[in-house]
Structure formats: C-alpha cells, structure tokens
Amino acid sequence: MKLDFTIDRLKRMAVFARVVELGSMSAAARELDMTPSAVSQQLRQLEAETGVVLLHRSTRKLTTTQIGQGYYEDCASMLHAARNADGRLGELREQPRGELRVAVPVGFAAHLAGALAPLLREYPDLSLRVFAEDRQIDLIAERIDLAIRIGRLVDSNLIARRMAQWPYWLLASPDYAREHGLPRTPEELAQHPMLILSVINQPEYVDLYRDGEPARRVRVSGRIVSNNSSTLRQMMLQGLGIVRLPEPDAAPLLADGRAVLVLPEWTMPPLGVFAVTAQRDAQPAKVRMAIAALQAYLG
Known part of the structure; x- marks a missing residue:
C-alpha cells in the first residue's frame, strides 16, 4: 500500500514516538503542549492511515505491538535525525564552519x-x-x-552594507610628468590621456571639487580602457597616461615614488565599498x- 506522506503525517509519527518513549499519552501531551484527547486522536489517525495497530492500550500502560515496535524505531530515528539537523544548524549559526564563498x-x-x-x-x-x-x-x-x-x-x-568610503586620487608616473607635464586646472585634464576603468562604452567624466569654487565636471578620453584597475595601474607606471585610483591602491605608489599626485588640491567623490548578500x-x-x-x- 502506498502511503501519502505529508507534514501532518510526520507530526503524527513524532507524536507516536514520544508517546512510546514517555510511556503515556498524558506525559506526551504535557511535553508537546497538547491535550491527551488530541494525542489520542493523532494516534488513532496514524493507525487508520497505516492500516495496522501500533499500540496495545490498557488502563495501566501502553505497549507497542510487534509491528508498532519496529515502526517506533524508525520514527525515533527520524526524530533523532531532525534533532541532529537542528543541532548542526545551531552550530553553523553560532560558529563559522564550512565553505565561505566570496x-x-x-x-x-x-x-x-x-x-x-x-x-x-x-x-x-x-x-x-x-x-x-x-x-x-x-x-x-x-x-x-x-x-x-x-x-x-x-x-x-x-x-x-556600506563598509568603507575610499577617496579617489589622480596619479601619473614621474616619467609621464617629466615628458608631458601635469594639468594645473581641471580643464587641462581633458588635454591628457586618461587610463579609463569602464565596463560599458560610454563617455567618461571626472568630477572635481575644491573649497570656495564651483564643482567642475571634465569629460576625459584615452586610448586605453579596461575593466581591470590593476591593468590600468601598470599602464600608468609605464608612463602611458593619468589614472584614477582609490586611496589604498594609490598610497603605496606615492610612498615609494613610483607615482605623483595630479591636481592634489582638488578632491573627487569617494568610492563606496559594499558587502552584498x-x-x-x-x-x-x-x-x-x-x-x-x-x-x-x-x-
């Protein structure tokens, strides 16, 4: 006979297992926050669904039938697996383990x-x-x-979740600065080749700010475009143009003299760093x- 397993059936199997383990319907009812009559009804329905008698009932105690004992052992294994699943879930919730994919x-x-x-x-x-x-x-x-x-x-x-905001800096190599000079105003930036970080083909703009002056938006261009900032950083070090980099990437290059600041008195909107789930x-x-x-x- 094919049994139709549902959430309600699993609940009745759990009730049956606890009745056997605790030895009475009243004890199981107290633990499960049910009335004894509700527990009894769950057991009767389970027996009707399985087509077998699972319990011998008497005024003094409950005992499993031979078939009921084997069924109880399987139901108890199911409960044990459910408790283990809950335990593992709790461990994962409280302690970092397993593979973190970033x-x-x-x-x-x-x-x-x-x-x-x-x-x-x-x-x-x-x-x-x-x-x-x-x-x-x-x-x-x-x-x-x-x-x-x-x-x-x-x-x-x-x-x-926003985790940080990194300032943007404009950088060029010392060789580029010696050969081509550096822009002294935002407008002059448009006359220099920019190393452009882009993933779509659209015009590139640089927004620049300085206290006491209107904001400047400069449209820039360049013959080197990449979706990888590391590539553009290397191109800048080879003297091929001016690059816009966030502070953590720019600071080491300035500290060891491999790059110089461009328009140091001007600032740009910071770069947001986000954790996304x-x-x-x-x-x-x-x-x-x-x-x-x-x-x-x-x-």
Whole structure:
C-alpha cells in the first residue's frame, strides 16, 4: 500500500514516538503542549492511515505491538535525525564552519586576504573559496555567500552594507610628468590621456571639487580602457597616461615614488565599498563574522 506522506503525517509519527518513549499519552501531551484527547486522536489517525495497530492500550500502560515496535524505531530515528539537523544548524549559526564563498573584484583580493586571515586562523573548520572577477557574479546562481561591490550599485533585490568610503586620487608616473607635464586646472585634464576603468562604452567624466569654487565636471578620453584597475595601474607606471585610483591602491605608489599626485588640491567623490548578500536575515556565522572582519579591517 502506498502511503501519502505529508507534514501532518510526520507530526503524527513524532507524536507516536514520544508517546512510546514517555510511556503515556498524558506525559506526551504535557511535553508537546497538547491535550491527551488530541494525542489520542493523532494516534488513532496514524493507525487508520497505516492500516495496522501500533499500540496495545490498557488502563495501566501502553505497549507497542510487534509491528508498532519496529515502526517506533524508525520514527525515533527520524526524530533523532531532525534533532541532529537542528543541532548542526545551531552550530553553523553560532560558529563559522564550512565553505565561505566570496566574490570580489580582482583588485580587492589582496584586501580580502588581510581581512579574513585572522578569521581563518581562529576557526580551522572554516574554508574559503574566492571568486576574483571584475564582472558581477550572480550570487544565487553561483551560490555566493558574500560579494564585495565597489562603486555605484545598480538597483537589485540584493542586500548591501556600506563598509568603507575610499577617496579617489589622480596619479601619473614621474616619467609621464617629466615628458608631458601635469594639468594645473581641471580643464587641462581633458588635454591628457586618461587610463579609463569602464565596463560599458560610454563617455567618461571626472568630477572635481575644491573649497570656495564651483564643482567642475571634465569629460576625459584615452586610448586605453579596461575593466581591470590593476591593468590600468601598470599602464600608468609605464608612463602611458593619468589614472584614477582609490586611496589604498594609490598610497603605496606615492610612498615609494613610483607615482605623483595630479591636481592634489582638488578632491573627487569617494568610492563606496559594499558587502552584498542575497538575504539580510538568518545569516550563518561564517557570513556574519566575515562581514564584521571586513568592516574592522577596512575601517
């Protein structure tokens, strides 16, 4: 006979297992927050659905039939598996473990290593798989736990948390500055080749601000365009133009003399750094703690 398993059937199986384990319907009723008559009704319906008598009932005690004993053992195994599932879920919620799948832009991968290394050292049951790509990965299709997005976010159903704002700087190599000179005003920037970070073919603008003066928007152009900031940084070091880089990437180049600031008295809108997940609530510990580690590192 084919049995039609439903959520209600599973509930009746759980009630039956607890009645057997506790030895009475009244004890099971108290534990399950049910009335004894409701427990009795659940058992009668289970016997009707299975077509067998599961319990011998007497005024003193309940005992399983031979068939009922075997059925009870299977029902008890089901409950045990459910408790184990709940326990593992609790462990995942409280302790970071399993594989953490993170998508980052190529240029951000080094920052990810610095942020998450302490977490990985502290929790040996946690592993990390990094997807370093400048294209925006589909979080759901690729089963990504956490993505780092930089810059303007497109509208979506994803949940974004701002973790940092990085100042933008304009840089050129010393060789470029000696050979071509550097712009002294925002308008002169348009006369220099820009190394353009872009993923779509559209005009490139640089917005510049200085206290006491109107904002300037300069349309720039260049013959080198890439969707990878590391490539553009290398092109700048070869003296091929001016590049716009966020502070963490620009500061080391300035510190060791490989680059010089362009229009240092002018500022640009900062670059937002966001942690993006597919859902806001009920995040496992590995995701919550990774976001906290990134916030602390970037802050």
